[in-house]
Amino acid sequence: MIIATNVTKRFGKLTALDNVSVNCNKGQCISLTGPNGSGKTTLIKCLLGMVVPDSGFITFNQQNILHHWQYRSRIGYMPQIGRYPENMTIAQVLDMMKDIRKNNKSVLDEELIQTFDLQHIANKKMRTLSGGTRQKVSAALAFLFNPDVLILDEPTAGLDPLSTELLKDKIRKEKQKGKLILITSHILSDLDDLVTEVIYMQDGQLRFHKSLEQLKQDTGQSQLSRAIAQVMKTN
Numbered sequence: 105m106i107i108a109t110n111v112t113k114r115f116g117k118l119t120a121l122d123n124v125s126v127n128c129n130k131g132q133c134i135s136l137t138g139p140n141g142s143g144k145t146t147l148i149k150c151l152l153g154m155v156v157p158d159s160g161f162i163t164f165n166q167q168n169i170l171h172h173w174q175y176r177s178r179i180g181y182m183p184q185i186g187r188y189p190e191n192m193t194i195a196q197v198l199d200m201m202k203d204i205r206k207n208n209k210s211v212l213d214e215e216l217i218q219t220f221d222l223q224h225i226a227n228k229k230m231r232t233l234s235g236g237t238r239q240k241v242s243a244a245l246a247f248l249f250n251p252d253v254l255i256l257d258e259p260t261a262g263l264d265p266l267s268t269e270l271l272k273d274k275i276r277k278e279k280q281k282g283k284l285i286l287i288t289s290h291i292l293s294d295l296d297d298l299v300t301e302v303i304y305m306q307d308g309q310l311r312f313h314k315s316l317e318q319l320k321q322d323t324g325q326s327q328l329s330r331a332i333a334q335v336m337k338t339n
């Protein structure tokens with residue numbers, strides 16, 4: 105579905121992505137993990153077309169994404185920090201996004217708006233929201249247009265335990281529909297019962313892409329967080 109081939113991205117002298125190749129397919133829920141500064145967000149931004157690689161290429165359903173922006177409407181993106189017009193209310197932000205995407209024929213998925221009860225605070229201005237509520241708006245927007253692919257950057261950061269479980273239930277449901285889900289998170293305990301695959305990055309390089317089961321076998325650990333901690337210790 106999304107294939108990156110030999111992607112390299114430099115920022116000045118720093119090589120943020122060093123010849124990275126990954127293959128992500130329908131129905132997978134992938135944890136993109138690695139130490140701070142290892143290139144995870146840069147890779148996500150390349151997949152979204154927000155950062156253009158210096159070399160290598162990325163395809164979405166066999167089509168090179170360069171200069172073909174249509175594929176973006178098939179991806180729901182939840183950024184690490186959602187930035188919105190601060191004087192707008194939640195309702196206005198949701199309406200604005202629906203208006204921008206009105207040519208998108210997909211049926212709206214407003215489940216998370218209801219699950220997080222955003223209707224009751226729809227008249228609150230974005231600048232007045234708590235960090236967790238802002239996360240809920242970002243999550244609701246990522247799922248709103250019923251995309252085939254969800255890219256979620258630290259989705260549970262700032263969410264209370266109940267909201268975390270509700271978001272995980274929603275992710276699980278969409279995965280079961282055959283969607284591709286890519287999650288970067290340092291809160292790996294949140295992902296244990298969710299992910300099927302793990303991509304591990306270090307120093308801009310892809311160190312491995314394997315199934316969660318394989319990773320557990322290789323490390324002798326039964327939890328994702330412990331398995332990754334072990335990988336980080338030995339690298």
Ligand SMILES: Nc1ncnc2c1ncn2[C@@H]1O[C@H](COP(=O)(O)OP(=O)(O)OP(=O)(O)O)[C@@H](O)[C@H]1O
Binds near residue numbers: 120139
């Ligand atoms: N626009 C930019 N200009 C210069 N350097 C950048 C830019 N974006 C990222 N970098 C650098 O590229 C490297 C990889 O950054 P990236 O944000 O992809 O890491 P990450 O794995 O997502 O980190 P974290 O876990 O802390 O979120 C870092 O050294 C970062 O400082």
